[in-house]
Amino acid sequence: MNLKRSSALLGVLAAAGALTLSACGSDNNTSSNGAAKIDVACGGKSSLKSSGSTAQKNAMDLFVAAYQTNCSGAKLDYTGSGSGAGVNEFIGNQTDFAGSDSPLDAKKGETDKAAARCGSPAWNLPMVFGPIAVAYNIDGITDLVLDPPTIAKIFSGEITMWNDTAIKALNTNKADKLPNEKIGVIYRSDESGTTDNFQKYLTAAGGYTKGAGKTFNGGVGEGVKGSDGMAAAVQGTKNTITYVEWSFAQAQKLSSVHVLTTATSNDPKPVELTAESAGKAVDAAKVAGEGNDMVLDNSSIYKPTAGGAYPIMLATYEIVCSKYSDADTAKAVKAFLTSAVGNGQSGLAAAGYVPLPDAFKTKLTTAINAIQ
Known part of the structure; x- marks a missing residue:
């Protein structure tokens, strides 16, 4: 890459x-x-x-x-x-x-x-x-399913190949299409709240142990500056994956992961990132701050209790x-x-x-x- x-x-x-x-x-x-x-x-x-x-x-x-x-x-x-x-x-x-x-x-x-x-x-x-899209570029696959632990392992370097057994198990109907290629992780090189939110999500929902913060701690991949840069990098490079705001993924016409929210007992089906599924997550968001300081309780988003809510959501303050x-x-x-x-x-x-x-x-x- x-x-x-x-x-x-x-x-x-x-x-x-x-x-x-x-x-x-x-x-x-x-x-x-x-x-x-x-x-x-x-x-x-x-x-x-x-x-x-x-x-x-x-x-x-x-x-x-x-x-x-x-x-x-x-x-x-x-x-x-x-x-x-x-x-x-x-x-x-x-x-x-x-x-x-x-x-x-x-x-x-x-x-x-x-x-x-x-x-x-x-x-x-x-x-x-x-929404933060987990955007990727794999020939012939536009509906990849991943669960939080698998996403966490990809972004911490524990899963390195697209045809890893964990990924194949979540995509049985397309397992033979998953390439025998190394996963090219793209991360944000400059300090970013998007990185902070994504790592908080991985920690809360996927068992990620690298910690949160505005600097990417996964220890794998190649850094690129800015949201535009990340989306463009994946669009131009096969077999890559990144985390980026949905608007930038849309601008580059990138496919986004369907997230299996196993904590959602009402609807354990993979959640496709759409305006409707993102809207359900916002509706469920709770404010943890006091008075007019409206800091959000991110756990109300990362671990949805309502079916069909997309769990990786970014609130910009x-x-x-x-x-x-x-x-x-x-x-x-x-x-x-x-x-x-x-x-x-x-x-x-x-x-x-x-x-x-x-x-x-x-x-x-x-x-x-x-x-x-």
Whole structure:
């Protein structure tokens, strides 16, 4: 496997470092995603700056378009630098809010550092829900079934061949099609909340012993920077597998694993990743944080108790100050976030995300309104 020779990958990596989204004023009554204008308390700072998660990049396109429609002359520059960089830049007061695939980590001091930067507690607001696809490239197979322990063993190097007996046992109707080829694991080389969430899932559901965190700990495979890069690498390289946000897997037309959720007693059938199965997981998600700090209880997603719920789900947070030192910044941030949960939801499903359930919209709107 030689990823460096993949022209598709090289093209992606050349652009991955500078993902910038901007919203400029417009007199149109609909956004570029076709969403009608809604009433928003616009005003405040005319130009916002944010950075972080590449997983939410495509959703941010829609949010920015909605913000542009609602607030003439408003601007937001969002740089998809990765969750780790986004949190660091927010803590360093370089941005107005951060995008992250994981909430602030108190053990790493992020919670205290963010509070010091804000002069008030920082809140984690889960604004974007997107499934993490276990995407692969095997000739002739588009419906591969894997269970959590087998996925964990692949990403920790314990299972190395596509025709391993464990994989064949889960795919008896296509066992003879599984190639006698080495599994090429592709992992995220830069710090990423997607990696953190995926490893947490493997630990909770698959017995993965390598630990979680924003750095991949599996000790196998080849690292690639950014979600775009990972998806392009698998698309361009046979017999590879990766974990990547569904929107990027869709963009590269990759096949995704059907996950056998054995913990789901009501329906032990393999769950195909669809908008419906992802929506069931979001509906079951529970909030573990207190008040307006809406940190999620991931175990409610990773080990679903309802049939047909896809268990590998990523919640992308916007990390904001509960009280900004500058009232103009607070007003603009609130206007953007209000747009995001409002007409910004239009088109999310087509982009590979799960639109916010009504219950979450209500909770998020309460938190957004409370920002000072």
